[in-house]
Amino acid sequence: MTRGTGNPPKRGAPQNDLGRHLRRPLERLRRHTGASLAFAGRVVPGSSDEHAIELSYFDGDVVGPLRGARLDHGHGLGGRVLTNRRSTALHNYVESPLITHTYDAIIRAERLYSIVAAPIIVGRKQIGVLYAARRSHHDQLGDSLDIVTDEARALEQQLTVSEVLGGLRSDRDELELAAWRSRVQDSHAKLRGLADTVDDPSVRAQMLEIAAQLAGEAPHDEPAVRLTAREQDVLGLLGAGLTNPAIADRLGIGLHTVKGHVKSLLVKLDASSRFEAVVNARRVRLIP
Template identity: 40%
Template sequence: MTGYEGRGAEAYELRSALVRLRRDTGLPVALGGLVYDRLGSPPGPSRQRGRLRIDEVSGTVSGALKGVAVSTGSGLGGKAVALSRPCAVVDYQEARHISHEYDALVAAEGLRSVLAVPVIVRRKVRGVLYGALRSPQPLGERILTAAVAAARDVEQALVVRDEAHDLLVAAREPAVGADAWERVREAHSALRALAPRIEDPRLRAELTEAYGTLAAASEPAVRPSPEVRLAPREVDVLACVALGATNAAAAERLGLGAETVKGYLRSAMRKLGAHSRWEAVVAARRAGLLP
């Protein structure tokens, strides 16, 4: 099982989101959890959905809500999951439009005004972020907007993680068939482009290890040449060029400017003693920098 498939990866994103939520809203308490399948694992894109579990807390004074499992449709968070939209109450215990299975736990933490925002990835609810006050008062549009923005950040992070997971699976499959090396090169380029977007250091290290393993592979006919040192971004650009990308396409894929890409390419060509883009790719493969 990879670090992505464990709970730590998603927990990292939730913890970061709770810190941002409290900072941007001024709310004293923030909670978060993912929707888990029946086996107790975080759901991937195709897993069956089960119960929301509050695994991350920030600003709490008791352990009452940590680890609580929330059924879909129950309480405020369960309602947000069922409706796939934000929900809020001014006074949790007195609210009439939610069920009250969790009143004792909410009261133990002293929470009154609460909002719940679903984290939705590919039209499926993957988790919920909560923000709360210990007094009964309207939360206001500014707080709701900030909470929705924090949930959107988690959504984007989970999309990137899903993409990383798919790439890691593909990269670890044996390369067989007539187009095997092309698929290896595509996976290598995609992993290099994705890694800088990953904030979690463990997952980023996992991606780096995977594309390093792919780069160390070479076709039987290729003999490694003496060591050449390129900057990471120079290799990123060459990995895109190796797949036929233009400077503009490489820039879009890597999140760089076209002129910046051109600069990296020129620098790599100079270091490799190459006079064309393709010569640079061939030289990088001989140096063991590209598969």
């Protein structure tokens, strides 16, 4: 509760690794999906041997008892996602036959109607659930479900990298390295994007050669994986942690076009996930 008002703060989260990474994803979810409220829950020990979801992180106005609610394994939308480990969309929460209705009173008090949710899984362990919710009816939830799922996958990648680096370096070293890598990745992506706007073939070739050097690729080596120019652009932005909608905005192309390029990258890089594609791409020096 905030002092003086007794109202819950707009955003708030326990200071753990998940909470530190959630602020921007939740902001993006509200912006890209048009949701009234974006929120997330972390996996906590349940009342029995099963785990539960505790709703702790929010972007948007919380008007009811949602903050701090604990959802048991298998119950409600969060419990279903925790059980099935799959993204799920509900057009009308309180009338959906897909879930138990243990928490309908909370949903009604919060005045939520359509909700989508995706699991957050790191190292095969589910650590949380990401949500986007509307306070009005919305039939077309497919795009929202894709956006929430993409944000969950990007968050998993960030958390995995953070976990690995945290075991090797001090907090200060990790922050400095992450900032440096982010600058290099951003420069690599911008340079490739700028090269697409240059008409002079010689200048464009030099810019792409510099981008290849940023990625650590020897310019005259035969690449282990052959990508189109646009696939390389998408891969660079994936490596920088951007979601599919953000990549579409940056490159000025459609969301479905981005998804097609990502699917092609997964095949060419022999990867089963976006994170694995980025790891494999760095291994063969396609991106920094």
